[in-house]
Amino acid sequence: MTSFRSIAVSAFALFLVGSPAGLSRAQHAPTSETLHAPILKSEAIQAPRFIFRDMDGKTHRLSEFRNKVVVLNFWGTWCPGCVLEMPTLQALYDRYHADPKVAFLIVSGLDAPQKVKTFRETRQYTLPMYILENDPRPKGLDGGAWPATYLISGDGIIRAELQGSGNWADPSVPKLIERLKKM
Template sequence: MDKGSWKALAVVGSLIVGMILVFGGAMVGYKYYANTNQGKNNELLLEGKQEQKDNEKNQESPAVPNQLEEKSSSDIPPVQEQVPEEDEAVSEKTVEEGVQRLQQAPDFSLDDLQGKPIKLSQYRGKIVFLNFWATWCPPCRIEMPAFQSANNRFKEDDKAVILAVNIQEDNKKVKAFIEENKYGFDVVLDLDGEVAGQYKIHSIPTTYIIDQDGIIRDITIGPMEEEYLYDYVEELSGE
């Protein structure tokens, strides 16, 4: 083929390739357009179905108005307070007698070192440190000076007393011990141990702290320190 034929063939080939590219691009654009329109149509179809369902639902279940907002204060009945009737007679509060905390301390009567009968109830209105002890008891001997010092102070304000109950020792022995040490607090003799048994004493010293109304507030076993005595008085007297 001559040179002119080759040029003509090249031109024809270029035209064919161009037509193929144009046709291919048109097909791609059509598919994209078709897919896009189909997606939009699907979305519109779904929205239409949902709207139809909502309308049906609204027809079946109408909205309930807010009754609280529609009612005025005059429409709401007033609340009636129920006041309990007072009992015609109020029973007096009683406390059970016993030897535990918050029980009424059992009353008793024992003779002091001069043979004078002393009752626990005669100290009503004062705080009583009811102490069970014996001269042969070393811990009892240790706490006696604290009782004596506190007793001197108690005499000044007359708010508390020490009542020391000696267990099953004779008058002569106990009196000699008290006079030798110059103790001035009240001492009584439980010669047969009856009161110690009544208060369930298993070890000494044991001290019952009894308030102004005769109620047992605390029980301590072992020697008491002087400051503890003052603390109890302060607490029970409301100072």
């Protein structure tokens, strides 16, 4: 099963890199200049239920983080844009990690747990990283882009999102988080 998953992930990554619909290394690889801040949603959408595991294998649900602002990021070690934005996510996490009203869920859907652990340790990230239980991304959060990040208010409503690489060090992001903490 693990080797099939590795083959499937590799094939998917090759598809993304080599296809016109995906990234072309020479023309469309993300750079620090192409990172953007999240976009506020005009409509209230309830975040879907889904299950994910921490690096120790313990099962979690999004509902455990109710009454907190959740920064939910779907990523993969194979995704150039995901790797590019990770330092800015780490900087945002460093700012809020001690805030009991903010939670970070950095969730990989297509990586084996050991690959995520190695990535995290090698780059010395302290972000809490998780693995999706089943599907690459839950229905309702499957916008197609990798990475994809959602800011969810304490009532479980998706208030902002960004499909693609984000600049989480942008000054507008903490302002948005502070606003969501008051909802």
